[in-house]
Amino acid sequence: MTDTEEVDFEVDQDELDTTPVLEVPSDQLSLLVNDLHVSYRVFGAKKVGHGAGRDWGVLGRLVRRGAKQPTVREIKAVRGITFAAKHGEAIGIIGVNGSGKSTLLRAIAGLIPPAGGSVHVAGNPALLGVNAVLMKDLTGERNITIGALALGLTKKQVNERFQEIVDFAEIGDFVNLPMKTYSSGMGARLRFAISASAIPDILMIDEALATGDAAFRAKSKEKMDEVREGAGTVFLVSHSLNTIVSMCTRVLWVHEGKLVMDGGSKEVCAAYKRYTDSRRAATSGGA
Known part of the structure; x- marks a missing residue:
């Protein structure tokens, strides 16, 4: 599958929430x-080419004789991105695979140290799903407890919101089974439910809504609006332009680690669609 083939441009009215995106000035x-x-x-x-190299000495050369010398290659995933976000904004991030979208979110969440520049956050960011905490060998119940505690909830709050999380994730009795028995959709819904249970200052969602049906996306939008009404900010990474337009007021288009465009969701998505259409046409013409 190519980068452009996975972008969902078709509008399915049965799956889209037609209510306007909440404005929180x-x-x-x-x-x-x-x-x-x-x-x-x-x-x-x-390794490509030859350089002066290092003088390992006679003993070093004997030890290393016949051994492959590992090389290091630097990949620049994000390159000089600058933007500001306000309380109450719902911001979509789009771009082809490998453009740096997920890396940008992880850097904002503090999971990746920047090689340059800075990130200033007024509040506590939560990247959807506390992926580093959830463990497949543990039951959904244990993961809810561990994940919610990791997000800052107290044990009392976890107990009070436990059933709400289960109901939101729509996993039913599977909550008593190990997560390794879950489908990808069930796991994604549970990660979303845990992350949103804490009502973070900044909620970052990376592709999780792609695995849910129309009803789950509607509930997710309500939860995103709840975060924003509480003076929070939401970031949503998705390959579905329909999802981005229906849930976001603003969009960042990232390409090859750079910010190409920043503006209204319909305007930016339309420009991105023109780009991917022309790219697809060029590829088809050259086949």
């Missing part, structure tokens, strides 16, 4: 990303 900043750079180092990449 505010002049207060919740987030400032300033000239952000994020790089990865890939070890073991094939």
